[in-house]
Amino acid sequence: MLRTIKPKNARSKRAMDARSPKEVEDARTAIFVKGTHTGETLNAVMRDLMALKRPNAISFNKKNPIHPFDSNTSSISSLEFWAGKNDASLFLVGQTTKKRPNGLTFVRMYDGQVLDMMEVGVDSWTGMDSLKTPKSTPGHKPLMHFASELFDTHPRYIQLKSMLMDFFNGEVVDSICLPGLEHVISVSCAPTPASLNNAPVNMYPNQQPSAPEDVSSLPKIHIRTYTTRLLSSGTRIPRVELTLMGPNLDLSLRRHKAADTELLKQAMKRPKLKKTDIEKGLGKKRKNLEVDEMGDLRGRVHVGKQDLNKLQTRKMKGLKGGELDAEEDDGQKSDDGDDTPRKKKRKQA
Amino acid sequence: MQRNSNQSVTVEKETPLEVDPGYLTVTDLNPVDEESYNENLEAHLQSLARDGVQALYASLFTLPTRPSPDGPLAQLPPPKTQLPRAKPLPKPKPQTKWEAFAAAKGIQHKVRDRREWDEEKQDWVNRWGRNGKNKQIEEQWITEVPLNADADYDPRKVARDARKERVAKNEKKHAQNVTRAAAAANPRDARKTDIEKTLATTRISTASMGKFDKKLDGEKKIRGVKRKFDPTEKSVSDEAKASVALLSRLESDAKKTRREPQAEESVLNTRKAVRFASKGRGGLALGREAAGGRSSRGGRGRGGKR
Incomplete structure (x- = not known):
């Protein structure tokens, strides 16, 4: 149980307010943690990923004996402690062992607790420095691109997509400067094997968390980072060309821990829509209603199309004796049966 | 073929790309082409990414913009993808007594200028x-003093x-x-009052309204609301104030004083009656006719027709 802290001066009050929950959240801060042993590859990978994540990134310099998937250790409580201390809600833990070489673990937090975890292995890697190409400005928002049907069907890949989106692009912004978009992070998969296409989808991944999963059948993930170049195309939409920027990662999925349903439900809660937003047309659709400049709600009612043939105009003697005209009209038109009711009446008479 | 796809501004795929401009994200749900994947991985990935990014830019460049000192800002729609929050939703602040009163009365918050x-x-x-x-x-150097003020005022x-x-x-x-x-x-207190209320209701919910029920040890008598009366004798000023308050309430707040429903309305449909009496020509015509009829005795108008 956390004690409630009362700020003693204005500065600490401001700091506490900055950390308090907000309706529209800031970008998630990520902490980059080294495990007991990280090789040269992992160090470089984490440095490059940190360069992409900056300025919302904190790096821990020292090694930490941390094993997020080992529930016997106090790793989870350390993660939670660090998250609270640094006001961070994402972790990237690097750890290389003989059994699982070059492992990266993404950990996502909600309300100071671990929400879900995902481990990937780095199979091959090209750094940002080894490619002599233009780089993006640090702190600019990346575009994200995901390519594979698995990102919509397979729970592991859905989690991966959600995690990577949260990692690089989770902040909600209402407007953006289009020339400021400089780079794209592209995540794609190897072709889906037939076994994965036909296998029944496990609808309740939380039911058997201990059941060992055949990870080797899951297709590899390729993360590429490109800078974009906009060329004029003659239309309003420019033509895009990509240049490899780096880092380039080839990853394979390893262990994971799905989010607890109850915790996830809480984390997915959205704020209630404000009245002005609903009037603007968000949320439930409101048709034919608008607020005018006086602030009054005005509605539009559809009354159907008026049949002008049935319109009763002023009766005048001059117009009445139209027997001849009517006959002429009938004569001109062929007998395709598009007589108006008025004409019919006249014929009967 | 590669060159062709690189040149185009529009992207056409079997499954249309899912674009989420709110998160600047595009998802290509088409199955990965095994042939081009095996042939040249980097070229395959780059062409996939280019197609996706082109589609994303197409949707971004059609968004409404707002001018700013750093160039036009594209107004992003709210994101479609739902990502979990990092922290719970902020709790609503408890209302102050004034805020509750203002909300009940419909008083708008007015920002008072600092100067x-x-x-x-x-x-x-x-x-x-x-x-x-x-x-x-307090700070001005000379201040008016009322005539009847004390010496040490x-x-x-x-x-x-x-x-x-x-x-x-x-x-x-x-x-x-x-x-x-x-x-x-405090949820404990809220629960306590809730339980007390329920208990009080159940105790008077028998046929005898709790009169012949078994009493438990230490059971307290139900306490109702104590009625308060004004004193019979009041100072004249208080009385005057009370009656003025009552009068102003009657006059001012139309919503508070209940209007008498029109008894006539339920019995007689006035509109229908007027329509019937005027033979569908409306109340004005009826009035004109009546006036004409009255004046016909004086020998004027069309009232004499009847």
């Missing part, structure tokens, strides 16, 4: 604080005391609001 116009100085001055307008009487002290009193009152109200919010936030 106020001073007619004498012909300048804007602070409403409060350093050289504040609320300290004007100090207008500065009176003004200062009044100001200090207002501040103290505000602080007291603030403290009350804080304690009220704390009490409301």
Whole structure:
């Protein structure tokens, strides 16, 4: 149980307010943690990923004996402690062992607790420095691109997509400067094997968390980072060309821990829509209603199309004796049966 | 073929790309082409990414923009993808007593300007604080004194005391609001009152309204609401104030005083009656006719037709 802290001066009050929950959240801060042993590859990978994540990134310099998937250790409580201390809600833990070489673990937090975890292995890697190409400005928002049907069907890949989106692009912004978009992070998969296409989808991944999963059948993930170049195309939409920027990662999925349903439900809660937003047309659709400049709600009612043939105009003697005209009209038109009711009446008479 | 796809501005795929401009994200749900994947991995990935990014840019460049000093800003729609929050939703702040009252009465919040116009100085001055307008009487060098004032009457002290009193009152109200919010936030107390209410209801829910029920040890008598009466004798000023308040309430707030429903309305449909009497020509025509009929006795109008 956390004690409630009362700020003693204005500065600490401001700091506490900055950390308090907000309706529209800031970008998630990520902490980059080294495990007991990280090789040269992992160090470089984490440095490059940190360069992409900056300025919302904190790096821990020292090694930490941390094993997020080992529930016997106090790793989870350390993660939670660090998250609270640094006001961070994402972790990237690097750890290389003989059994699982070059492992990266993404950990996502909600309300100071671990929400879900995902481990990937780095199979091959090209750094940002080894490619002599233009780089993006640090702190600019990346575009994200995901390519594979698995990102919509397979729970592991859905989690991966959600995690990577949260990692690089989770902040909600209402407007953006289009020339400021400089780079794209592209995540794609190897072709889906037939076994994965036909296998029944496990609808309740939380039911058997201990059941060992055949990870080797899951297709590899390729993360590429490109800078974009906009060329004029003659239309309003420019033509895009990509240049490899780096880092380039080839990853394979390893262990994971799905989010607890109850915790996830809480984390997915959205704020209630404000009245002005609903009037603007968000949320439930409101048709034919608008607020005018006086602030009054005005509605539009559809009354159907008026049949002008049935319109009763002023009766005048001059117009009445139209027997001849009517006959002429009938004569001109062929007998395709598009007589108006008025004409019919006249014929009967 | 590669060149062709690189040249195009529009992207056409079997499954249309899912674009989420709110998160600047595009998802290509088409199955990965195994042939081109095996042939040249980097080229395959780059062409996939280019197609996706082209589609994303197409949707971004059609968004409405707003000018800004750093160039046009594209207005992003709210994101479609739902990502989990990092922290729970902020709890709504408890209402102060005034806020609750204002909400019930429909009083709009008005932001009061920090500065106020001073007619004498012909300048804007602070409403409060350093050289504040609320300290004007205390700080001006000469002040009018009422004729019947005591010999030791100090207008500065009176003004200062009044100001200090207002501040103290505000602080007291603030403290009350804080304690009220704390009490409301305590779930234990809320539950306790809830249980007490339920118990009180069940105790009078028997046929005898609880009169012949078995009493338990230590069971307390139900306490109802104590009625309060005004004293029979009141000072004249209080009485006058009360009646004036009542009168103003009757006059001012139309919503509060209940209107008498028109008894006639239920029996007679006036509109229908007028329509019937005027033979569908409306009340005006009927009135004209009636006037004409009356005047026909004087020998004028068309009333004589009848």
